[in-house]
Amino acid sequence: MAINGLSYYNGAEAFAKKLHGKGSFVLVMGYTETAAIPGITVAGAAPELMCYTPPLDAELVHTGRIITLDNIAMTSDAIPTPGLITRAAVSLSDFREYYVDAGGKISPFVPHFRVGNGPGADIRTGKAVPNAKQIIDNARKVGKEIAAESEYLVIGETTPAGTTTALAVLRALGVDTKNVTSSSMADNPQALKDAVVKEGLQKAGINGKCDALQAIEAVGDPMMAATIGLVQGAQGVPVILAGGTQMAVVSILISKMMDINKADLALSTTRWVAEDSTSSLFGILKGAGVNIPVIVSNLSFARSKYTGLLAYERGMVKEGVGAGGIAAATILKGVPKVKIEDTVEAIYSKMVGN
Structure with missing residues (x-):
């Protein structure tokens, strides 16, 4: 069902009615050395700059400008x-x-909680996040603290190469992966991802x-552990996992670590992910037997001059930084979809100097 720029699946209309008050946006920053593998992601201008993407995203969202580097985070x-x-x-x-x-290499110039200690390793080592349990425990405390001040949470992520670690975790869990995870590229580099994942699992x-x-420790990334902990700590308030196939995998992990019915949980993404012919968000959820509400933001940049x-x-690109979920929550507050699109255009125009 599509209403006012949003599409609802799996009972998401009922979930949306629970979202009252200001709400809180939580951005989880994570990095994995897997992002440095050439061709695995375009979530940064160059492989050596991928580690800057999470802090740059946080600075942009919080302040409207980039502080750590001179230029906005973008693809090559x-x-x-x-x-x-x-x-x-926002x-x-x-x-x-x-x-x-x-868990990152570079800290952002915005106030933040730190629940990890350094980036995740290249998943080809088979020892990607050995401190995953500690990250979960730390994040659980943070989630409880944030939830105490919030009517509901929208949790987004910024993690270069996160769709590769998501694929690896699915395979480690024994979930059917013919419905593959998405990619920041139009041509999903599935053969490369498969080879990297296979080596890590071996x-x-x-x-x-x-x-x-064990799956996170072996071939996951720090973002997964932190988001799980945040959700566990936030029990008692509705939570939107704002993202595409990465957050779908996080929801599967949550379902295996706790009674998911005790978490008032939904997933929200962009139509670019929902319509992606190279992946299947709904197929991933179905393959793992996870039936949670899904809200899709039907954003479009077809009118853009850029x-x-x-x-x-x-x-x-398609998704990231909680874009689909925070857009959906904003639309539910009464902001027209077209207003979000026009504001993106205006912000970008200023950034490129026009």
Whole structure:
């Protein structure tokens, strides 16, 4: 069902009616050395700059400008971060903002909680996040603290190469992965991802199925651990996991680590992910037997005069920085979808100097 720029699945209309008050946006920043593998992601201008993407996204969303570097986070061919959408949404509404460093190389110049200690390793080592349990425990405390001040949470993430770690975790869990995870690229580099995932699982000695914590420790990323902890700590308030196939995998991990019915949980993403022919958000959830509400933001940049934004309509980038979920929550507050799109256009125009 599509209403006012949003599409609802799996009973999401009823979930949406629970979202009252200001609400809180939580951005989880994470990094994995897997992002440095050439060709695995375009979530940064160059492989050596991928580690800057999470802090740059946080700075953009919180302040409307980039502080750590001179330029906005973008792909090598100048397609801007979906953090532009998130910035537009939060600037048009009244969300509280919280930033959580799950494990990165560079700290952002915004106030933040730190629940991890350094980036995740390349998953080809089979020892990607050995401190996953500690991250979960730390994040659980933060989630409880944020939830005590919030009517509901929208949790987004910024993690270069996160769709590769998501694929690896699905395979470690023994979930059917013919419905593959998405990609920031129009041409999903599935063969490369498959090779990287296979090597990581072999190094970890995982052949078939393992438990959720072991999967994260072996081939996951710090963002997964932190988001799980936040959700566990936030029991008692509705939570939107704002993201695409990465957050779908996080929901599967949550279902294996706690009674998911005790978490008032939904997933929200962009139509660019929902319509992606190279992946299947709904197939991933169905394959794991996780039936949670899904809200899709039907954003479009087809009217844009900028090639960087028009690239989203060609299947580039698609999602990230909680864009789909925070846009949906903003629309539910009464802000028209077109207003978010026009605000993105205006912000980008200023950033490119026009």
